[in-house]
Amino acid sequence: MALNHSNPKHIFSEKCINFLTRKTKSDPFDDTPFDANWSVPEYELDGRMSDASVYCCYKYRGCTSVMQLSDLGSHTKVCPNQPPAELDSKDVTGTSWYQTEFGLTNKMKSQFNHTIEVRNWEKKLRERADDGSVEKLCSSATQQIQTYRELLLKSVLYYEDGESPLDALHKAAVDYALAIKLKPKDPDLHFHLGVLLEEHYCAVVIHGVTKKSEEEGTDTLSSAEISGRNEEISAICRLHGIKGQVTLQQQLKALDMEYRQLKEQGQSAKAAYAQTLYNWKAQQAAKDGKVKAAHTDDQSYVDWALLKYMDALSLQPQNWQYNFHVGRLLLFQKKNNDALKYLQTALAQKPTEPSIRFYTGLVVLDRDDGLGPQTRYAVQYLQQGLEQLLTVLQSSDQNLPGQEASHLQALNTFSLLNIQLLKGIFRLGTFLFNPPAGLPEKTMPPEQVLHFAADLAARGLCQYPYRGAVSQDLEWLLLEAHFTLLDLLAKHASGMEEWVDKRCQSLSSLIKNSSIPVCEELRDMQRMVCQLRVEISPCSSNALYMLGLAQMADYDNETSADTAKQMIEDARFSFQASINMENKPIFGPPPIELSKQKWWHDWKSDENQKAHQKSQQQQQQQQSGAKGTAPPPPASARGGTARGRATGTRGSAATPQSGASKPTVSPRGIGASGKGNEVSRGARGRAAATSPSKTTASGKIAQTRGSEKSAGKDAKPTSDYTTDVAQGSRPSQIRPLMNRASFAYRLAMARALSRIDESSTEAQNYYNEVIKMAPEVHDAYIELANLLLKTNPLGAVEIYCKFPVKPIKEQTFDDAFITGEIVRLLMKFGKYDDSRLGPNLIAYGRVMGLAAIDTYINTLDQKLKTELLMTVYAGIHDKPMEDAELQAFFTFKHWI
Template identity: 40%
Template sequence: MDNCDLEKLSVSVGKLQPDFSPNITTYQVTVESSVNKVNLDVVTSDCGASYRIRFGDESRVIKLNDGVNKVEIEVVAEDGTIKKYYVDITKLSAKIAELSELTLEGAFPLYPPFNSKTFEYNSTVPFQVNSVTLLPSVPDKHIKVKVNGGDNSQPVPLNYGDTLVDILVSSADGTHSQVYTVLVTRELIPLAVSFSDPKKQFEYECPVSLNAFYRPISINNSDPKHIFSRPYIEMLARRSKVDPLNNSPLRDTWKVTEMNLDHQMSAAPVKCLFTYRGCDSEVKLSEFGSHLLNCPHKPTGDLNAKDITETKWYKEQYEATSCLPVETKHIVEVRNWEKKYHLAAAAETNVEKLCTFAEDHLKVYSEHLPKPGDLMQYQEGTSPLYNLEQAAIHYASAIRHNSKDSRLHFLLGMVLETTYFATEMYGLQKKVDKESNELSDAKSTSRQDDILAVCKLHGFPGTPTVENQLKALDKEYQQLRDQGQSSKADYVQTLFLWLSRKVGKDNSVALRDEQNVLNQALMKYLDAWSLSPDCWEYNLHVGRLMLMQGKHREALQHLQTGLALRPRHAGLRFFTGLALLQQEKKPSEDTEKEAASFLQQGLEHFIGQRCRESVAALAAQSVSQCVSRGEASSQLEWVLLDAHFVLLQQLIHKAKANAEMKSSVAKRCQAIIALIRLTSITSCQELLDMQENVCQLSVVTTPRDNYALCLLGLAQLAQFESNPKLTRSQEVLADACLSFQASIDLEGKPQKGEPSEQLSKQKWWRDKQQNESQNVSKSPASQPQAVKGSLNTGAATRGGGRGRAQPGKGLSASREGKCCESSPVNPKSHIPRLGLARALCHSEKHEQAKTLYQEVITMSPEVHDAYIELVQLLEPSDPQAAVEVYCRYPLKPVSEQTFDDAFITGEIVRILMKLELYDHPQLGSSLVAYGKVMGLSK
């Protein structure tokens, strides 16, 4: 009687969402723009019930309008009970131009997730993927879709780096359209690429990685274009907002994406990486990754055990006794730093569960590692370092309950080593504990008395050793916790930690190694090795860390033991080769060959090649991924600089026989100088020497390039400033002045021709010329051939001029006049003037320096250093003139000012207050600006 449900509800076109159920009263259905009417099929559950369609003419044929048509179905039972069902029928407009879904074949994710009102997406695919197929879906079959102007079902070929895919969606009636874009990025192949055309090798070379451009970006308004791989220029820009190659400031819109270059480069043929193994294939760069995976010549990874078992050391020492002599003496013990983990451990005693907890924390750690550019701000208990600490606590607790399990010691060592690299590479640091602050003498005495009282309770009367004090506290803590006295146990834990820190401060030299987390990791690896000395894995990790600590002899013993146990292991071969070359005694020729073979096999296994170009590419990629500038980052940057320098020397050697390569030498020099200038490595003599050497090579290659001369001056000035008291410091300072002056003199002049006279006054240049003259005099080459081959380079032309009489110079000048017409002209810059002004300040030539600082301010009014350094010269004798200099600085509106700007406004305030010029018109505005930028006012 009161049944007012529907038994059936359906539509003739489309599908109800959700599926019909008598208990669900609200539905939606969407139909295409060509559908003008929909038939409703309605059946009541009770034959005595009736229904009424409240829409339009109330018939079962629903005539649709564009948009949402709200249909209400009222069901009335026999007793008058009413129930209403609602069907919203949406008729798509013929003017709609949008997608209902967008995916990539292969389940590659889109970022952000698809939304029909979001029109720009990114997706990253593996490097071996040569093409992608986009799968757009439309709500109306009459909506037309084109992908890059073609059929939407066709695969889109991918560039080496970025590929922009346009999806054009046109409405059913053709009056409207919408473009969706997907930027598809292939992962970087961290291996060297060799183009078949040698000219393309340098044309497509990134100045940082010395590898093919990856997602190339150029600096806006740079002339000629300064192009870099995206990850590396973004890394350098985070360090300093300047163009690395000419030191000009980067504006807000400095990035220009070179998509055409990426496309052009992707079509260029390249050689297979495994050419040295017999592969002579040439493929397009865009197909390079897939070819690497399928190349029949790639290393199989199957190493021959006879390479080890046939060695002299294996036969003499291992074959007969099945063991190698190892000098390491180690005792497994519980150290003070491990006890801290014990104190923080939970009550769980099941070793398997503790290991599971540790693994869970390690997973969370991996998921929350920061990426370059991330803000490393974490709530309590969410930091990656916190999860590592918890994993260490669980493993330490597991060791406490099963100290004979070598695997547990090893796993704790792995966590501790991971902690080291987390702090070095990601800059993660624990918050400073409040207890690290110094306590008052009274409170310290009170705590010490409490500790002695605890010691007396546990059989250590008087003043026991620190070790016994810690033992007594540990016993007391365990006893109180077992008795459920948590508050007292917490206080004893505080005493334990306080005493541990106090001992660490009082004996920092003795405990330095114990407190070093990397040394703690080595101790746990040694614990594991002591319990299972025949485990190759433990020997590998002990040897690795001993190598890092400079214990090369012991490291080799462990690595050779591991290699004897596992002769096919590539990692063991690599580190054994490294250890063989680092022994105090110079290795024999046979040992060097053995080491080289092991190193090669290890590299082939991990990166599939053995060339220096890949070292530079790998180092550049690793440096760009380092979030923090720590020891690990510095070591990677040294690898990058060393690879650059070795490759530069090789290129210079090749350029001696091919004058056309000299421009490539100049580019390489400019690149390595930029890397040195923007490096995070702490300044040292080795770095300064490398910088000066490279700058000299750059000037030798292009002696009339005024920017190369300017960079040489900066390197020479840096040498002087690092140690002004050196014997040759004044000579270096004089050379810096000459280099800067030569750079200024060549402004507006062509880059080809005779070198500047300022160069001939520098000792290093004269020594080079003398060496060249001696080499020429010893050379049996005929004079006419030498002159003919020397017309294209400045250095060779100078040699020809010296060897010939006056007519020879006339010929050289004539040729020079012709080539200068097409030679680039040196631009004018403030940088050499600023450098020369600084050098003159060191020479006590202040008046000349002041003039140059004024020129810098006129040429580049935004350079803060020129104002600051000029004021330092003016203020002692004429402070009001110093204020006037600062007042010339073109300040931006206060909301846009930086801390550098605040320094200048702060200096104006300081000087005016010092002079008691309280009515000066700049005082009020400078004070307000300084306060707002520094956060001193709202």
């Protein structure tokens, strides 16, 4: 779908835009607020995408067919080059490790010494009397599991005691525990109890199943009320000079300061509400502590599940399933060496199982001893697992989490909710840039694997029912996959700048709208992406604006005063440049404000040095040719630095420095880590991608783009990315030639100036410009009014009153904040006869309820403002003053 009134047209997948705008209903690219009809179907684009010619996604396996994108799905199901339905066991039995470990005897070696015992937690499961046979208990457990699945499909925030899916799981676990008591030597009973214990962890962490606690009772706030309270707390923090990413301690401190200030001013009603907010936030902190403690308890369920899997394995060592799940959970606990033994045993017992192959390959790739003789087998096993996942997605209904398969999540290894699986795919993609020798010819190119990783992570996020730790892992995976793909694209030769620009724009917007808590790694990623885009398009207002946002985020999180001062100055320069470039061509010399920034100066110096070195190399080549010596072969354009393209003007791009045999990025470049040619992994320790050689990264992007349904690019079928661009499929066809004016640039500029000086007249002027350009944007009124509160509080009322008032029935909680502030300030300064007080009291009371204005009503009653009170009550109840019920109430209150 396209975003209405966007220019140039901003087009998104419907599921993706709904996910990106789940918090703020505004354009992810330029922050324009959505109106009622913000989305427009793109039928013409859908048609062009369906008609686009693409290669088969099994081209890497030898398929040369070219078809329309709309026919790709049906073709893959009958493609003769598709992966075989049954894997060849010789891929395992023919390996050296298999022959060494298992080839000398048909009997698998015992891997461990384990003692079965009844542990304390298992004794607690046997809470009821043994009142049946094993068969009866197993049948009861099966029914409880079915109940669990049905309850899990319900969209419920909190479950009453006894009605939670966890209760059904607990009852099933009790049944199996009692069955084990009756038949302790049955390995299947131990295994099923382990599955239920692991499923408890999945229900809490993946699906977010929560019981309603006693202290919550029926006073659980709605999401809108929670959002409203958090907005009020943020405003109070800004009021007391606490800005940026505010910690919980800072929020409590600001609320305490607000409470004391209101008490000193005699505003007991507002002070009581500030105390309410303080107590609510403090209780929320206590609940967060309980959640962390509960999460620790949930982790113990994984430990218990592992023990039951090992109990089952000790009773039946030849069972591949038991070995596999023991190895899988050991890998989950990062005990890689132990996990490898069990996974290899399981693979030897069931060599054709793709899930065992995938996890075994993942352990081998992540082992601490680096590349080994098994690595090429590991790559093959990981690819076979990816192919199996794609086959599952094509052949079954895996559109909704929780409905993927008939079995439990703990057993569903090929699921979009299995973060371990998706991380393994990303790990495969990054590893393939420097693959070991001897890989089969039918190995996917790394770009295609990374595209699959990004696409699968996006699908998982859009379908994910619960926003928790796993959803953040999915977001990290999505960002890292796109960041790595951007790094690959940036290393191509000149001529790819506009593709890089589009990817930078999309990735920076994705980071900006991420729900991941702000951290140094995320800010570094945002800054590098934005700087790369500015280097390519230094005259783009939007690129400069996004860079300024990244610089201001760095300022908000910087502890050093001197460094912070430089950061906010750079942000101010970026915002000023974005405003100055409005209504001007995107092409041309960079604005003067860029030359004032240190990072830009360093980059230009680096580029000039590269140009000088290249000139010297060319002179040496010419001299060698004049002497009759054959000149060295030209350096490949592939694998060059990502910083070798954008010069002072948009039209002329610098050629990358020769010497492409060293495919490292500049120290400040995308993914620079200071460790050879590794892409930065940051503090989270995720898999690093090494820079591709000129043959590896020589242009699979267009092929991959055409072979995936999610790509949606209209391109001729070609295996070379640069050829695709040269043939005219460039984004410049839809890029504007002129920069558009935007309120967002001025709003950001005002924020930067107010951070430098809260009394800045210039900041107030920019806020007023925003109000004129976008009168529906709440932030401009709220932030400008906050600047005036200390010096001219009634002037803040004037600002709030400029907000275009909607009909009362259409007003939102954001509107209510503004009307509430008008009422608060007028009441605070005793302006009881102000004509603006009545209408805003009515609007505020209609949205927030009579309880929110109860203290104001009491104050007006004491001041004998009976006419105003009767008007307010009539307006809130939407009844005429002459209404019989209202007249009776007014008489009761002695207002008439």
